[in-house]
Each structure stands twice: as C-alpha cells, then as structure tokens.
Amino acid sequence: MSQQRNGQAAGAPDGAGFPDLPEATVARLPEYLRALHHLAETGFDTVSSEGLAAAAGVNSAKLRKDLSHLGSYGTRGVGYDVALLIAQIEHVLGLTQRRTVALVGVGNLGHALAGYGGFGTRGFRIAALFDADPGRVGEQINGLPVHDIRRLPEVVAAEAISIAVIATPAEAAQQVADQLVAAGVTSILNFAPCVLSVPDGVDVRKVDLAVELQILSFHEHRKSALTTLPSHPANGRVKIRPALNGEALAT
Amino acid sequence: MSQQRNGQAAGAPDGAGFPDLPEATVARLPEYLRALHHLAETGFDTVSSEGLAAAAGVNSAKLRKDLSHLGSYGTRGVGYDVALLIAQIEHVLGLTQRRTVALVGVGNLGHALAGYGGFGTRGFRIAALFDADPGRVGEQINGLPVHDIRRLPEVVAAEAISIAVIATPAEAAQQVADQLVAAGVTSILNFAPCVLSVPDGVDVRKVDLAVELQILSFHEHRKSALTTLPSHPANGRVKIRPALNGEALAT
DNA sequence: AGGCGTTTGTGAACGTACGCACAAACTCAC
DNA sequence: GTGAGTTTGTGCGTACGTTCACAAACGCCT
Structure with a gap:
C-alpha cells in the first residue's frame, strides 16, 4: 500500500520511550x-x-x-x-558497521556510481553490480563483476546486503524494486525518474537530476521576471504574471 | 554572506501581491x-x-x-x-524556454551526466562542458567538446547559460563556483560533497550521494534495532543505545 | 576561591506544512 | 429543468520545524 515516502517518520512505531530524531x-x-x-x-x-x-x-x-x-x-x-x-x-547513523550496497543498472549513471570512490570513505562498500542486459553481464567495473539480475537473491544473501541503488531506466525500475524487496533489501536509493511502490517497512529515497534542475529553473525564472520586466500591467486572466520592478541583483 | 540555502523562500522580496509558491x-x-x-x-x-x-x-x-x-x-x-x-x-517552472546548462568537471560522474539523455526531454540542454585538466580538454563527449575552464566567461555569455552543474572533486568546487558566479551564472547544482558559499541572488542546490545512503543507513539501523530487541526498557541515561544487531531481515 | 567571559542546551514564540472534511461547482442522465 | 453523482478548491485543526533568547555550566585568570 505504501507509496514512496521520502520523509518517513524516524520514530519507532511502538510506544517505547526511544529518543526519536526528527x-x-x-x-x-x-x-x-x-x-x-x-x-x-x-x-x-x-x-x-x-x-x-x-x-x-x-x-x-x-x-x-x-x-x-x-x-x-x-x-x-x-x-x-x-x-x-x-x-x-x-x-x-549506523555507520559503525560498514554497510554493503548493491547497485542495479550499469548504464551511463550506474557506471559512474560504481567507479565513484567517495562511498568507501563514507561508510559504504559497493558489494555487487547487477544488470539485465546479457551483453553487460560479466564485464568488470572497478574490480567488480557485473552479475545477471537473476542472481540477486543469492548474492544479496551472501553479502548481507540491505541497501540497494537503482540506476536503471524508469521502465525497469519498478520491476527491479520488486526483485530487490523479494531478495530482502529494505532500503532503496532510486535514481530512475519514476515513483516506486514498495511494501511497508521498506524505505525509498529518490534522486532525480532533472527535478533538481527544474527547481533551479523556477528560481531562475523568478529572478529574470523580476529583473527584466520593468512593466507589464494588468493583462486579463493570465495566472502568475510575475511582472514589475527591476530589481538589481547583487554582485 | 549567504551560505548555501536549499530551501530558499520562493517569494518576491517586494510587497507585490504575487502568488508566492511555498x-x-x-x-x-x-x-x-x-x-x-x-x-x-x-x-x-x-x-x-x-x-x-x-x-x-x-x-x-x-x-x-x-x-x-x-x-x-x-x-x-x-x-x-x-x-x-x-x-x-x-x-x-520557466520551462517554456529551453534552458541551457553548463557542466563543470568531466570526471567519472560528469561523464555520466554529460551522456545522460534524460535532460533533453525535461527542458534542458547541456550546452557546454568544462574541465581544468588539460588532458581532458578537447575531448568530445556525446558530440560536445570539453572546454578549458578558463573559457568559462566567454562560453557562458555566448550560450546565455544561467544554470551550471558542478561535478568536480570537493577541493575544486568552491573555486569553480566562484568562477561560475563571476561569469554570470545564477543557479548551481552541486554534486561535490562540500558547502558552497555564494553571494545573495545565486541559488545552490546540492546532491550528495553518500548523504542519501547515510540517511538510509539510519533507518536501516533503526529497523534492525527494532526487530532484534523485542524489549529493552528504561536504561538509565544512555543516549541512544540501539546496540547490537544480528538482524533477521524480513522475507 | 571567586568572578568573568564563553558556549551549550532548551523553553517558548513563530512560521510553515500537512491532511481532513466539506461546501461549491460541474457533468450527465432523464 | 431537475436531481444525482463526482470532483475541485479551501478553511481549519494539528503537527512539525525553525529561530530567538536566556539560564545553566564550564574554563580560566587573578
């Protein structure tokens, strides 16, 4: 039932007097x-x-x-x-034990993530790579072999993986998520631009690069509307008509 | 003065009766x-x-x-x-005009971003690539040449770029940000794991992959503490002592 | 030992965001 | 034209997050 919930309550569901962090x-x-x-x-x-x-x-x-x-x-x-x-x-944060991470989708972005050295110094180890494309299976990236996605349950169990990263195209993401959940993964970082539906107890966080740019675009739009429209008075019913005041930006 | 502000107010600063979006x-x-x-x-x-x-x-x-x-x-x-x-x-969102974006840092991640086709369909065009490494300058990625970072002002002006993506190592990010701002960029998407300091009027959004994983790690930690500790009542004053784990993962 | 300057930890006020629940507005069928 | 069913737009109570401001606690100097 639970759709994706980025901002899930951190609290223990029971009534234990645990110091819940916001x-x-x-x-x-x-x-x-x-x-x-x-x-x-x-x-x-x-x-x-x-x-x-x-x-x-x-x-x-x-x-x-x-x-x-x-x-x-x-x-x-x-x-x-x-x-x-x-x-x-x-x-x-639970980083006293180094967490092992699986990465699914070794395309453009997945390749880069697999090669990113920054994870190791921040408490994580990419323990396994997966892809559905037989052409990519067997390839080595950064010393790690790319497994067939069908070996997910086996490898997840063997490496005690609880966190997975999805870097597949959007069309494949939901199916991959289902497979991950079935294999026992309980936390997913999703780079695919789509909403994932997962059962309760599984956490999903999403990173969408285009969304970030679009939010910036909004502010950019707002800024330019403020600076470039010295006037543009009452035009009927157009929603949102930023209009007016040439405000000189700092710098 | 302004440090990085992800959650900046969307409002027009003046008192205009503008429909301010939260x-x-x-x-x-x-x-x-x-x-x-x-x-x-x-x-x-x-x-x-x-x-x-x-x-x-x-x-x-x-x-x-x-x-x-x-x-x-x-x-x-x-x-x-x-x-x-x-x-x-x-x-x-200001997407009626296609926005041109500059990408600085053509390393592992920058390479992947430059090759990502998803931007085009979401209102953006990567118009220029930059890097400080002379060995990378001149290289072609996805049909785009990598420019020397020193050509930033020139290209930003020519292509009317207002948004930039920083995909450099953390050590270089602040310097790059300064150069971007000097060149006239007013919105920055920062992938480098560091805080950027920019003048007022410039928006910065940050994406840190390790941070996302660490947030997931927290919830993971929390979950395993809950499943393995059926009870663990009032323990004096220990701050957060989830302790232990030999987690029986779901499924 | 005692006072002074510094810094933490937190109570309280404020602002923002969320979700319920319902009236207003619209379509469609007859 | 009228009534039944559907769906939007929003007022309101509540929960959450942020900021201010200050008392308590600490080190250090005399």
Whole structure:
C-alpha cells in the first residue's frame, strides 16, 4: 500500500520511550559528519556550535538543537570534542558497521556510481553490480563483476546486503524494486525518474537530476521576471504574471 | 554572506501581491509534471486529483492545494485537463524556454551526466562542458567538446547559460563556483560533497550521494534495532543505545 | 576561591506544512 | 429543468520545524 515516502517518520512505531530524531535532523546529521571529518583532518580537536554550523552551512541554533536530540556531549564554554562527536553521529547513523550496497543498472549513471570512490570513505562498500542486459553481464567495473539480475537473491544473501541503488531506466525500475524487496533489501536509493511502490517497512529515497534542475529553473525564472520586466500591467486572466520592478541583483 | 540555502523562500522580496509558491510546492511540481507527461503519453486527456496524486506518489489533498496555489484550471466533477496542466506547470517552472546548462568537471560522474539523455526531454540542454585538466580538454563527449575552464566567461555569455552543474572533486568546487558566479551564472547544482558559499541572488542546490545512503543507513539501523530487541526498557541515561544487531531481515 | 567571559542546551514564540472534511461547482442522465 | 453523482478548491485543526533568547555550566585568570 505504501507509496514512496521520502520523509518517513524516524520514530519507532511502538510506544517505547526511544529518543526519536526528527526526520529533518536525520537529514542534516550526514552534513555535520562530513564537516567534522574535514575539521578533524585540519587538526581541530574541538569546535564550537558556531564554527561547526558555519562549516556545515546551517544556523548554529539549529545545529545545537539537532545535536541535543542525540544527547550529545558538548562542553559549555568550550564546544564539542570533534572525535567524540564523529563517533556519536556515526553510531546514530549506523555507520559503525560498514554497510554493503548493491547497485542495479550499469548504464551511463550506474557506471559512474560504481567507479565513484567517495562511498568507501563514507561508510559504504559497493558489494555487487547487477544488470539485465546479457551483453553487460560479466564485464568488470572497478574490480567488480557485473552479475545477471537473476542472481540477486543469492548474492544479496551472501553479502548481507540491505541497501540497494537503482540506476536503471524508469521502465525497469519498478520491476527491479520488486526483485530487490523479494531478495530482502529494505532500503532503496532510486535514481530512475519514476515513483516506486514498495511494501511497508521498506524505505525509498529518490534522486532525480532533472527535478533538481527544474527547481533551479523556477528560481531562475523568478529572478529574470523580476529583473527584466520593468512593466507589464494588468493583462486579463493570465495566472502568475510575475511582472514589475527591476530589481538589481547583487554582485 | 549567504551560505548555501536549499530551501530558499520562493517569494518576491517586494510587497507585490504575487502568488508566492511555498518552496515545498515548488519541489513537487516537477514530480507532477513528470507524472502528467507519462499520462499524456498513455493517452489520458483528463485526470482527477486522485489519479494524478497516485501517479506522483502524494496525497490527493496536498496535490489539490499545490495546484490551487498556481490558480490552476481544474473542472469540478471532471478533473484536470492534462495538456493544459502541463502547459501551466511548465510555464510556472520557466520551462517554456529551453534552458541551457553548463557542466563543470568531466570526471567519472560528469561523464555520466554529460551522456545522460534524460535532460533533453525535461527542458534542458547541456550546452557546454568544462574541465581544468588539460588532458581532458578537447575531448568530445556525446558530440560536445570539453572546454578549458578558463573559457568559462566567454562560453557562458555566448550560450546565455544561467544554470551550471558542478561535478568536480570537493577541493575544486568552491573555486569553480566562484568562477561560475563571476561569469554570470545564477543557479548551481552541486554534486561535490562540500558547502558552497555564494553571494545573495545565486541559488545552490546540492546532491550528495553518500548523504542519501547515510540517511538510509539510519533507518536501516533503526529497523534492525527494532526487530532484534523485542524489549529493552528504561536504561538509565544512555543516549541512544540501539546496540547490537544480528538482524533477521524480513522475507 | 571567586568572578568573568564563553558556549551549550532548551523553553517558548513563530512560521510553515500537512491532511481532513466539506461546501461549491460541474457533468450527465432523464 | 431537475436531481444525482463526482470532483475541485479551501478553511481549519494539528503537527512539525525553525529561530530567538536566556539560564545553566564550564574554563580560566587573578
């Protein structure tokens, strides 16, 4: 029944008194983690909420509230211990154990993802590649062989894979998702531009590059409407007619 | 001063009586648009809010409220005219004119993005590729030549580019962003895992693949903690101690 | 030991977003 | 023309997220 739910409640469904993190906070923790790793490499032992907030690109009050949700260890008058905070966040995110990931669809994008080295340093290991195209099966990418999609259940079980990435064309995505769920995968990152329907208990997050560009396009449209239309008065019933005021952009 | 702001207010800064779209609505419009195109191809002339909501993976009430914000033309008792609604949304998103996009960084990911055909059908045209590596300059990808990054101002002006995609390593991203802004780009889609600092009036959206996986990891962690700990009541003051795991995955 | 400056953690106010539920508006059949 | 059925548009209650502002807690200097 459950359609795709990007912003699923992070909470335990039962009534346990578990410190539930707001979903918005969960989405920011990885940013903090990245900033913290950078600080650690730069030689910082401690950091103030102000400093970390700047490094992560957020408001310092928001950062403090976020960290307070995980009962964080800051020291008043000093700040946060960088190493300790890294350990805390990694623990909360479940990154203390390295997670194994399957990637389905070794086309243009899948190829790039398989070759991206950034995952290894952020707690993940791409453990298996799959494709339905017999022409691609057997190919090696970055030292990993491409399996036939039919071997999904076998490999998922053997490698203890719980997260999968779908990088197939949109037409194939739902079928792939079904196969993944049947094989025991419970978290899916979907790059295909389509809505996936999955059972309850399975999380889906979506990344659609065209959607991101279209959102930017909206703001671009808005900006240019503001700057280029010095006037364009009452025209009957046209919806949305940004109109007016030549506002000079900064720079 | 402005750090990166994904969720920027969509509103006109002045007091004009403009139908300001909530940012959350703007983020969903591209989803509706995709669903509508799919419906149009499938032969639908009209669609109810219920039907479109299902296709886009959202609640029907939310969809109706979103569409009402742009003064949309639905007909009570019938539904929405698919073609009309497509035109409306494309107009609001500024997609009536095809937007030209520059892509900086032709590495692993940039290569895949340059080769991705999906942009063309969604209102965008990748008009130019750039890289700082002299070894890559001159190379042809998908019929497009890779320019030296130093030709940025020239090409951006010639092609009337207002949106750019950064697919460089994190270390280079800020410098590239500065160059883009200097060249006149006012919207940036950033794939590099770092915070970009840009002047006011420039929009930045970020896509970080590792962040998406880490969010999934959190839920995964949560799920396994729930399934393996049938009970684990009041444990004093331990912050989040999901602990353990030898997860029995579903199915 | 005590006071001062700094920084965290959080209560409270505010704003935004969501979803229900219903009246208004429309089509269609007769 | 009238009534029945369908679907939109939206007012309202509620939940969530953000920001401000301040008291409590800490280090450090004297």
